[in-house]
Amino acid sequence: MTTLAPTAALRAFVRRFIVVEFSSDLRDAHWPDTSATAAFSFRGRVRLDGERWAPASAFTALRGTVRAHEHRDRHGVVLVAFTPIGAAALLRAPLAGFSGATSDLADVLDRRGELDRLHDALSAAADRRERIALVERFLVERLRDARPDRLIAAATATLERTHGALRIADLARDAGLSQSALERRFKRVVGVAPKAFAAIARLRHARALHASGADAATIAHAAGYYDQSHYINDFRRATGSAPETYYRAAG
Incomplete structure (x- = not known):
């Protein structure tokens, strides 16, 4: 696991970037957090609560319950932990309708082609820092005119x-x-x-x-x-x- 702080341009919106790579299949539990998250999987896949596979680019809003994750096929993912007000700036929509759910970021942002290209670039990237830089550039472009509340x-x-x-x-x-x-x-x-x-x-x-x-x-x-x-x-x-x-x- 690698954790990096965001650049100054994203500091009001993002708390940290985390890259996690699993060497084998693993089940773990994710506790409720005060940060919504975006997850960009670049290898393998993850199943949520034993029910459905998460999309390659996923957005998870705040939830009050523990969630079970099943990481398969050497899952690798870049996680974006937002500040409490950061996710609304990214989605440019009220967050109330997302509470407790994991959504396909491509559907939410209506940028499937751009996210597909980001996924390909993340899969081909040489190392974790390059992967974080790719996600960071995507977010900087998206948040260029955003104003934090x-x-x-x-x-x-x-x-x-x-x-x-x-x-x-x-x-x-x-x-x-x-x-x-x-x-x-x-x-x-x-x-x-x-x-x-x-x-x-x-x-x-x-x-x-x-x-x-x-x-x-x-x-x-x-x-x-x-x-x-x-x-x-x-x-x-x-x-x-x-x-x-x-x-x-x-x-």
Whole structure:
């Protein structure tokens, strides 16, 4: 795996580029994230939740549940992790209709020929840095005239910094908007409501606390859940299992 930061032209829209190459078939789990992603496969393929094969150029919006990936045939992929406001600028469309789904980027952008040429170039590229450069050039052209929504960027940064432990009414007040106006604008730009975004940020913080060795009661308190039961219920909604059961199965 190789990770690179974007150039200055993309910094408001892209958090990082990641190239992952699998040497054998592998199944893994992808946790909910506060970043929508674009994935450009250049070798092999990946199946989502055991149901369908992902398109060669795929866009995945924010989702609140863990997703299973099955990587086959030495899968190789360039991933673009967007900032919370970056994907809307790329798609040039409200993100609310994409929430929780993986879409064919060629259909969304109506640029199948261009994406087919990008796929061929990625497959023929000499190394990972060249592949990232190819994707970066594609995005720079697409985002040339884009303007980031700085108000929503600030709101998402606050929710991430506080790990979702902030009342949405307070977030709206700080933004100078009514709560309903903030929620409409947030959902249009980010794809989910502020409350759902905060829940993802809180769950990711809880996972990091577990990795540090904290027990469930400590995690619930430190991550801002009302109580341990609330933490367990949120975790179960995201993974299908209680924390203890999930982490035991994951090894």
